[in-house]
Amino acid sequence: MTVSFSPIATVRSGYRDTSEIPKGPGAEHHAEGVIEVREDLAEGLADIEGFSHLYVLWVFDRQKEVRLTVTPPNDDRPHGVLATRAPVRPNPIGLTVVELLGREGCRLHVRGVDMLDGTPVLDIKPYLSNVPAERLKRGWLDAAEARRAGRPLPEP
Amino acid sequence: MTVSFSPIATVRSGYRDTSEIPKGPGAEHHAEGVIEVREDLAEGLADIEGFSHLYVLWVFDRQKEVRLTVTPPNDDRPHGVLATRAPVRPNPIGLTVVELLGREGCRLHVRGVDMLDGTPVLDIKPYLSNVPAERLKRGWLDAAEARRAGRPLPEP
Numbered sequence: 001m002t003v004s005f006s007p008i009a010t011v012r013s014g015y016r017d018t019s020e021i022p023k024g025p026g027a028e029h030h031a032e033g034v035i036e037v038r039e040d041l042a043e044g045l046a047d048i049e050g051f052s053h054l055y056v057l058w059v060f061d062r063q064k065e066v067r068l069t070v071t072p073p074n075d076d077r078p079h080g081v082l083a084t085r086a087p088v089r090p091n092p093i094g095l096t097v098v099e100l101l102g103r104e105g106c107r108l109h110v111r112g113v114d115m116l117d118g119t120p121v122l123d124i125k126p127y128l129s130n131v132p133a134e135r136l137k138r139g140w141l142d143a144a145e146a147r148r149a150g151r152p153l154p155e156p
Numbered sequence: 157m158t159v160s161f162s163p164i165a166t167v168r169s170g171y172r173d174t175s176e177i178p179k180g181p182g183a184e185h186h187a188e189g190v191i192e193v194r195e196d197l198a199e200g201l202a203d204i205e206g207f208s209h210l211y212v213l214w215v216f217d218r219q220k221e222v223r224l225t226v227t228p229p230n231d232d233r234p235h236g237v238l239a240t241r242a243p244v245r246p247n248p249i250g251l252t253v254v255e256l257l258g259r260e261g262c263r264l265h266v267r268g269v270d271m272l273d274g275t276p277v278l279d280i281k282p283y284l285s286n287v288p289a290e291r292l293k294r295g296w297l298d299a300a301e302a303r304r305a306g307r308p309l310p311e312p
Contacts, residue, residue, distance in 0.1 A: 001276065003215050004160045005247040008238075037238075041246060043224040046236030050295020053287050057213065057249060059159050068199040080202030082164075082193075082280045090197060091161040093213060093279045095251070097287060120157065123249045124238045128294055130286035131209050131253060138284055139206020 007120035009037040011058065013113045018062075021114050023073040029096075033113035035121060037106040049103045053127035054110070059120045060092035075144035083139065094119075097127055163276035165193040167214065169269045174218075177270050179229040185252075189269035191277060193262040205259045209283035210266070215276045216248035231300035239295065250275075253283055 013033035015021050022029060035056065037045060048054070067088040069078045081089050098110035108124075142154045169189035171177050178185060191212065193201060204210070223244040227234045237245050254266035264280075298310045 002160045002162055003217070003276065003278070004158045005249070006158055008246045041224065041238070044236045044238040044246065046225065046234075046239065047296045048236055048239040050293065050299075051239065052291060052293035055251060057251070061159075068197065069202065078202075080200045080204055082197070082200045083202065083204040083207065083282055085281055085284075089279060090164045090200065091278045093161070095211060095213070095279075095281060099291075120159065122159070122247045123245060123251075125241055125251060126239055126294065126297070127287060127292070128241075128297065130289060130292070131283060133286060135208060135255075136283070136286070137206065137208035138282065140203045141282070141284065143206075 005122050007059070007122060008041055009035050009121035009124065011035055011113065011115040011117065011119040011121060013115055013117045015113075015116045018116065021116070027114070029112045029114045031113045032101070032109065032111050033115070035108040035110060035124065037108065037124070039106055042106050045103065045106065048108070048124070048126070049100065051100055051126040054098055054100050054108070055125040055127055056096045056098055056121055057123040058094045058096065058115055059122060060087040060094055061120055062116065063087040063092045066090055075140060077140070077144070079140050093122070161278050163215070163278060164197055165191050165277035165280065167191055167269065167271040167273065167275040167277060169271055169273045171269075171272045174272065177272070183270070185268045185270045187269045188257070188265065188267050189271070191264040191266060191280065193264065193280070195262055198262050201259065201262065204264070204280070204282070205256065207256055207282040210254055210256050210264070211281040211283055212252045212254055212277055213279040214250045214252070214271055215278060216243040216250055217276055218272065219243040219248045222246055231296060233296070233300070235296050249278070
């Protein structure tokens, strides 16, 4: 079974090469950019400007390799690719939470871009709610951060 | 331009019909289910059990209609489909945050399922961080909730 999609938008960012993008799950993304939504979908954006944050689902379109195990930039140990955000996943789909700064017609001005210029976007959704912080565990990522900081490892 | 994906997993849930699934962005989803990942991708799950919550990207595979404007179940006013979580979006991709209860080989036991039984899954990612609550605005959704509760409308 195969499912096919046509992109609904294109990312405009200052990033021309992946080496310019801060890497790893702890990386801070403050870069601003624009999501240019297709003109024929303009009506679908009505009222989006009321949301402070959006999910952007996009394609790692310049990424062809797939690996099942990766060693992330912020750890020295390998992990299953589905337990990371690495681009070399079976389906190269990226997910980014961006802050919506404003809208001009079909152009969404956003902060928090970590996509290359020209990246195709599959979907945009409002960000609605958080997982309660006291219930959030981040597995190997918390362990890697603790090791680097010389702190005790978190409880499993 | 078209991008194609092969599902990496299938959802097993108690939902056989969309009418059984709690609707609307404020709906509470406590249903448990299983995400059955393809056996050939087993290695890609290594260490995923350390995360309390996962993003699941999936396909509204029994949804063919596309609409640019929708009136959500929890409001009486229409909004652009990209400002909602409605399934009738240009690319019918769903995004659900589930709590990971445990893993048995390629089977992920999860809570918070809102997908039909048999739903194809495109990607699974660890949930890593929240948007700070004091910076989160939810546009028409906050307004609709305030109207229904008889509270003053939120500041735009």
